[in-house]
Amino acid sequence: MKVCGYAAKKAKTPLALYSFERRDPRDHDVVIDIQYCGICHSDIHQVSDEWGGSTFPMVPGHEIVGFVSQVGSKSTRFRMGDRVGVGCFVDSCRKCNSCREGLEQYCLKGATLTYNDFERDGKTPTLGGYSNKIVVDEKYVLRIPDNLPLDSAAPLLCAGITLYSPLVHWKAGPKKKVAIIGLGGLGHVGVKIAHALGSEVTVLSHSIKKQKEGKKLGADKFYSTSDPKTFDILKGYFDLIINTVSVTLDCNSYLNMLALDGVMVVVGLPERETPISAFQLVGARRSLAGSAIGGIQETQEMLDFCSKNNITCDIELIPINKVNEAYERVVHSDVRYRFVIDMKSLQCMD
Numbered sequence: 001m002k003v004c005g006y007a008a009k010k011a012k013t014p015l016a017l018y019s020f021e022r023r024d025p026r027d028h029d030v031v032i033d034i035q036y037c038g039i040c041h042s043d044i045h046q047v048s049d050e051w052g053g054s055t056f057p058m059v060p061g062h063e064i065v066g067f068v069s070q071v072g073s074k075s076t077r078f079r080m081g082d083r084v085g086v087g088c089f090v091d092s093c094r095k096c097n098s099c100r101e102g103l104e105q106y107c108l109k110g111a112t113l114t115y116n117d118f119e120r121d122g123k124t125p126t127l128g129g130y131s132n133k134i135v136v137d138e139k140y141v142l143r144i145p146d147n148l149p150l151d152s153a154a155p156l157l158c159a160g161i162t163l164y165s166p167l168v169h170w171k172a173g174p175k176k177k178v179a180i181i182g183l184g185g186l187g188h189v190g191v192k193i194a195h196a197l198g199s200e201v202t203v204l205s206h207s208i209k210k211q212k213e214g215k216k217l218g219a220d221k222f223y224s225t226s227d228p229k230t231f232d233i234l235k236g237y238f239d240l241i242i243n244t245v246s247v248t249l250d251c252n253s254y255l256n257m258l259a260l261d262g263v264m265v266v267v268g269l270p271e272r273e274t275p276i277s278a279f280q281l282v283g284a285r286r287s288l289a290g291s292a293i294g295g296i297q298e299t300q301e302m303l304d305f306c307s308k309n310n311i312t313c314d315i316e317l318i319p320i321n322k323v324n325e326a327y328e329r330v331v332h333s334d335v336r337y338r339f340v341i342d343m344k345s346l347q348c349m350d
């Protein structure tokens with residue numbers, strides 16, 4: 001079927017209108033009329049080819065929400081008009097241990113990412129949610145609970161699950177002291193989720209500009225990491241630190257803020273690597289871990305948790321023709337806290 005969207009033709013070029021074909025729905029597919037799509041910092045890293053290996057033309061976008069507009073002949077989970085979402089992957093091998101355990105994001109053969117990847121045939125490029133329609137196997141489609149507005153729920157599909165998964169895995173909850181480094185798209189929803197789980201939440205931000213808002217989002221404490229005193233005051237304090245920052249940080253000074261047996265989880269994916277000090281880990285039996293998004297079942301669990309706790313994202317809604325400007329602003333941490341594109345503003349050529 002003919003669809004259109006916004007694509008980068010080459011690395012670092014501005015996104016522009018682009019027409020392309022998607023497959024007609026197979027038996028188990030649904031077609032989604034996309035209403036909104038969030039702008040994740042990963043979109044910017046990949047359009048700029050900061051991680052290497054990007055393929056072009058690239059239609060980014062993996063925080064996709066919309067309505068089902070067609071269902072394949074054997075598709076049973078959804079009906080026309082259902083409110084649905086698609087996150088960071090649209091397929092996986094379905095056979096390996098990770099897939100069988102519902103951890104498709106860690107598929108041993110590699111999950112099929114929603115864009116900047118190839119389908120299971122290894123040759124059809126995947127193109128993402130900055131577009132008017134997407135065709136996805138129903139197994140990889142999420143249900144958006146009725147009480148969540150579609151626009152502010154969109155970023156839950158990546159930002160929300162990326163924080164929910166490690167918070168739950170490392171048992172954030174009452175009596176746990178949790179720090180979130182970076183109050184951006186991921187960080188702000190992490191604060192809301194960690195607060196709803198009952199943890200004491202501290203924001204570690206690179207300035208105090210967002211202090212008032214951070215507390216409104218549910219943070220109990222807020223510190224600026226530009227102030228060297230922060231690192232003394234909080235030495236040995238946290239049970240769990242989640243690093244959401246998109247640039248390289250000195251991990252070792254943050255490790256020093258962990259209590260005995262504390263864990264620091266990296267979710268931010270900066271372009272450059274960072275050296276790790278063995279002494280910081282050994283000194284208090286600390287762990288350094290990483291985490292990627294979440295599986296389909298866990299993503300649904302997160303959406304239902306957000307529905308129950310009335311958690312949505314704080315967004316700035318923009319028309320698609322403002323996307324390049326929005327990228328600039330994200331890079332300068334100038335967004336409160338997630339840009340979401342109103343895909344209804346997209347005007348296809350025919």
Ligand code: NAP
Binds near residue numbers: 158330
């Ligand atoms: P974002 O909205 O741009 O937030 C990043 C935050 O990092 C900023 O709000 C800022 O927080 C802090 N920051 C930015 N520049 C900084 C600098 N020069 N020095 C210190 N702090 C700085 O990005 P996002 O969409 O939340 O994504 C964050 C990272 O997570 C990206 O690298 C993205 O690729 C990655 N990611 C990973 C996964 C996963 O599965 N692991 C999923 C999605 C995204 P403050 O102003 O509070 O300091």
Ligand code: ZN
Binds near residue numbers: 041062088
């Ligand atoms: Zn993302």
Ligand code: ZN
Binds near residue numbers: 092098106107109
């Ligand atoms: Zn697999």
